[in-house]
Amino acid sequence: MERLQITTLTAQDISGALLAATYTADAARELLINLHLSGLAGGGAYRACLTRQIAGAGAAYQSPTSVVAVSAGVTTALLSTTPLAVNAGDVVRVYAQGLAGDTSAGVVVEVFDVTAATAGDVQTSVAISAAQAAALAQNHIAIRFFYAVSITITSTLANDLASAGSKLYLAVKEKESDSDEAALVYIERTEGLLRLAKLPAADPTKGSLTLGGAAGAWTILFWLDQTATGSLTAWKGNRYCEVKHVPAAGDPLLVTTGKAILSYGIVRATS
The missing domain is CATH 2.60.120.40 (Jelly Rolls)
Structure with a gap:
């Protein structure tokens, strides 16, 4: 609010x-x-x-x-x-x-x-399309319907998020308790967009995670195509977001959690 x-x-x-x-x-x-x-x-x-x-x-x-x-x-x-x-x-x-x-x-x-996120620490690397920027609390993301989304998440974890055979996931969920299969957005670093609007994604190239940096100073670039964000209008509001790392051996690691703020951007012409 x-x-x-x-x-x-x-x-x-x-x-x-x-x-x-x-x-x-x-x-x-x-x-x-x-x-x-x-x-x-x-x-x-x-x-x-x-x-x-x-x-x-x-x-x-x-x-x-x-x-x-x-x-x-x-x-x-x-x-x-x-x-x-x-x-x-x-x-x-x-x-x-x-x-x-x-x-x-x-x-x-x-x-x-009442639908706005409460302002917190500004994460200046967050951007919504090339021409817009959003001031968000740390580890929050913003998705505007019918806009392409490009957001950088930073992490100081010392774990090797790029280890061989490991998986790195980002999930946006309606509720924190939802399963990965019920995710609104579910992306893996090497496999692309896996699920969209609680269904299997038709095109994995419509979303991506790009890992950069090194242990203690990771950057995770989350990208989602504008045609994908347009599929999420039924879930307008503040949702749950998590990034997790699944190593080839050992227990999964929760990298970060926060809010995913879903809102309207532009109205598309219908004719």
Whole structure:
């Protein structure tokens, strides 16, 4: 989850419906909005609602109203809206309404993207296509549907990941507990793309792992063709990712685990 915007107002009259904040979407997102109220009269129902204006023009469509009952003597309230899907250019307005005595309330509005990954340490070698880059937490990967993906994962393991007869796998799974056979993406360094969208991959050349560096300073380049990423749209959201090494003899080694963030990139023309 990522906070996109915060609006702070003081001494506001919310005895009638007050336009408390306006947010203009810059991309397709799923929004959750928190409305914090303070300095309230209390002893009644407080309301919050949203309107969505598609592409910033035409009618403003009202969402269901969120209501919280505030007891007498209580001066603060928090209302959270139901998630709202928006596209780039949509305008969302947030309204607050209190009681007759609420003529000088404090209002704080937070707009969150519930599908976004929380920012962490930036791994600057991560890239989505030649023209884009993503700031991701360490050991996380991002897959955008209908984009080719090229991501470098680094490891300080002292083990010999290039040992003769060994296998190196990357798996993206819907859930951590899923088997390799149920993987959304399953790639081996010497065999290419083995599974895609939980099925055997039709073309192993559509994905690859390339191992570089040496013990203590490995680099693992993960590549997936844009036609392959387009097969994953049913699993939009934060998924699980792992890289593991299976030596010719001995136990498998988990190299790293993290999130795989699957999201929409471009819309393909259908005609």
